[in-house]
Amino acid sequence: MHMLDAEILARIQFAFTISFHIIFPSFTIGLASFLFVLEALWLRTRDDAYLALYKFWVKIFALAFGMGVVSGIVMSYQFGTNWGPFSEFTGGVIGPLMAYEVLSAFFLEAGFLGIMLFGLNRVGPKLHFTATTMVAVGTLFSAFWILSANSWMQTPDGYMIENGRAVVTSWWDAIFNPSFPYRLVHMVLAAFLTTALVVGAVGAWHLLRDRQNRPARIMFSMAMWMAAIVAPIQIVAGDMHGLNTLEHQPAKVAAMEGHFDTQNGAPLILFGWPDMAAEETRYALEIPKLGSMILTHDWHGKITGLKDFAPEDRPNATIVFWTFRVMVGMGILMALLGVVSLFARLRKTLFSCVWLHRFALVMGPSGFVAILAGWFTTEIGRQPWVVYGVMRTSDAGSPIAPTAIAGSLIAFVIVYTIVFGVGTAYILRAMNHDPRHAHAPKDEVLRAGGRTVAAQNPPQAGE
Template identity: 90%
Template sequence: MPMLDPDILARVQFAFTISFHIIFPSFTIGLASFLFVLEALWLRTRDEAYLALYKFWVKIFALAFGMGVVSGIVMSYQFGTNWGPFSEFTGGVLGPLLAYEVLSAFFLEAGFLGIMLFGLNRVGPKLHFTATTMVAIGTLFSAFWILSANSWMQTPTGYIIENGRAVVQSWWDVVFNPSFPYRLVHMVLAAYLTTSLVVGAVGAWHLLRDRENRAARIMFSMAMWMAAIVAPIQIVAGDIHGLNTLEHQPAKVAAMEGHFETQNGAPLILFGWPDMDAEATKYALEIPKLGSMILTHDWDGKIVGLKDFAPEDRPNATIVFWTFRIMVGLGVLMALLGFASLIARWRKSLYSGKWLHRFALIMGPSGFVAILAGWFTTEIGRQPWVVYGLMRTSEAGSPVAPAAIAGSLVAFVIVYAIVFGVGTAYIIRAMNTDPRFAHTPKGEVLRAGSRPVSDPTITPAGE
C-alpha cells in the first residue's frame, strides 16, 4: 500500500510535526514586537493600560514560546532518524546555518526571556525594556536564519559538490540565495498579520462583552491599524515573491495556477480541479489573459505549463492549486477586514460596531491557516526535490522500517494532541480573562491617570 511506503510515512511525519511547530514561532515573532511596542508606549506615557496589556500578553507569549521550543526540538531529531542521506548531503551547508540561528537568535531570546517574564520589579523599567527589545530582535534573527536555510533548499547557490556532499563555496551566496529576501519579507509580514488578527480577535471578544473596556479598545485599535496597513503590503510582497518563484521554480507556479499547457495570454483559473492523470484542469472557471498579466505583467506573457516538464519532475498540482487559493483567499479577507476597520474608524463606530467585532473574531485563527497553506504550497510545490535540482526526496530518506515510522507517527499524534491541546486550552483561557485586571488585584478597576479605564472619554493612543 502507498501509505506504508517509508518515504511517504516520513514525509507525513515531518509535515505533521512542522505544521505544529511553525504556528508557534509565527505567533511569537509578531507578539514579541507587539510587546516591545506596548512597553515603549508605557514608558513614554506612563499609562497603566499599556502595562496591563503587556502583562496580559506576556504570559501568552511565554507559553507559546515554550511550545515552539519543544516542538522544534522534537522536529530536529527526524533529520537523523528519517532523513540521514539528506543530512549527510546538506550538513555542510544547513548545519552551520541552524547553528547560527541557535547562537545569534535562540540564545538571545532565552538569555533575556527570564528578565522579560520576571524582572520588571527587580531590574527596573529601562533594563526590562532592553530585555523585551532583545527578545523581539531574537525572534527576527531566528526567522532570518531559518528562512535562509529553507530558501537555500528552494534556490541553492554558493556551493560545490565534493565526494557526494554540498560544500560551501560562498557563504554570502548561500545565505542570501535568490529566493531568500522575498521569502523572508513574506514570512515576517505573515507573522505580523497573524499576531494582529489574534490580538484583534481577543480585543473584539472583550468589546462584545463590554464595549467600554479600554484595554480591549487599545488592543483592538492597534490590531486593526496593523491589519489595515500590513495586509495590502503583504499582497504586493506576495506578488513580487511569485515573480521570483516563476523565475526559479516555474513548475511550482504552473502547479499553483493549474496550467498544464504552455501558452501566451494565459487565463487566471479561479477555481477548478487539476487532474494529474488527465493532465488538465477540469471544471475551470477562468478570466482570460489575467494569469499572464499577474505573473508576467504582460497581457500576452508566456506561461510555461506542467507538460513542459517530465512527469517525474512535476509537483502535485491538485494539492498545490488549492492550498495556494486558501492562502490567497484568506489574504483578501484580511485586507477586507483592515479596510472595514478604516471605514468603522471614520464613522466613529470602531468600538460599537458588533458586525466588525464578529468579523474580527472569526478571522482570529485565519493567519495560522494561511501560513500553513502557504507553507504547504511552498514545500509540496518544490517536489519531487528536497533540494531543488540537486537531490530528490526519494533519495533523501533513511532505510527505516515502515512500521517504526508509523509507530512513532501515531505516538506523535497522541502526545501532541494531549500536550498542545492542554497548552492551547490554557492560552485560550488566558485570552478570555479581562485584560484590565492584568496589572491590578482582581476586583479593582485599572486607572489611567486619575480616571478609570472604563471611562469612555479616555482616548487610547493610536486611535
C-alpha cells in the same frame, strides 16, 4: 502499498510535526514585537492601560514560546532519524545555518526571556524594556536563519558538490540565495498579520462583552491598524515573491495556477480540479489573460505549463492548486477586514460596530490557516526535490522500515494532540481573562538602581 512506503510516511511525519511547530514561532515573532511596542508606549506615556496589556500578553507569549521550543526540538531529531542521507549531503550548509540560529537568536531569546517575564519589579523599567527588545530582536534573527536555510533548499546557491556532499563556496550567496529576501519579507509580514488578527480577535471578544473596556479598545485599534496597513503590503510582497518563484521554480507556479499547457496570455483559473492523470484542470472557472498579467505583468506573457516538465519532475498540482487558493483567500479577507475597520474608524464606530467585532473574532485564526496553506504550497510545490534541482526526496530518506515510522507517527499524533491541545486550551483560557484585571495599581512602585518610579495613570490617550 505505495501510499504506505517509508518515504511517504516520513514526509507525513515531518509535515505533521512542522505544522504544529510553525504555528508557535509565527505567533511569537509578531507577539514579541507587539510587546515591544506596548512597553515603549507605557514608558513614554506612563499610561497603565499599556502596562496592563503587556502583562496580559506576556503570559500568553511565554506559553507559546515554550511550546514552540518543545516542538522545534522534537522536529529536529527527524533529520538524523528519517532523513539521514539528506543530513549527510546538506550538513555543510544547513548545519551551520541552524547553528547560527541557535547562537544568535535562541541564546538571545533565552538569555533575556527570564528578565522579560519576571524582572519588571527587580531590574527597573528601562533595563526590562531592553530585555523585551532583545527578545523581539531574537525572534526576528530566528526567522532570518531558518528562512535562509529553507530558502537554500528552494533555490540553492553558493555551493559545490565535493565527494558527494554540498560544500559552501560563498556564504554570502548561500545565505542570501535568490529566493531568501522575498521569502523572509513574506514570512515576517505573515507573522505580524497572524499576531494582529489574534490580538484583534481577543479585543473584539472583550468588546462584545463590554464596549467600554479600555485595554480591549486599545488592542483592537492597534490590531486593526496593522490589518489595514500590513495586509496590502503583504499582497505586494506576495506578488514579488511569485515573480521570483516563476523565475526559479516554474513547475511550482504551473501547479499553483493549474496550468498544464504552456500559453501566451494565460487565463487566471479561479477554481477547478487539476487532474494529474488526465493532465488538465477540470471544471475550470477562468478569467482570460489575467493569469499572465498577474504572473508576468504582461497580458500576453508566457506561462510554462506542467506538460513541459517530465512527469517525474512535476509537483502534485491537485494539492498545491488548492492550498495556494486557501492562502490567497485568507489574505483577501484580511485586507477586507482592514478596509472595513478604516471605514468604521472614520465613522467613529470602531468600538461599537458589533458585526465588525464578530468579523474580527472569526478572522482570529485566519493567519495560522494562511501560514499553513502557504507552507504546504511551498513545500509540496518543491517536490519531487528536497533540494530543488539537486537532490530528490526519494534519495534523501533513511533506510527505515515503514512500520517503525508508522509507529512513531502514531505516537506523535497522540502525544502532540494531548500536550499541545492542553497548551492551546490554556492559552485560550488566558485570552478569555479580562485584560483590566492585569492593570497595575496606581501606587505600584518600580525600583531601579536605588530609585523609585511610580506608575502613573494619565488621562486617556487617543485610541
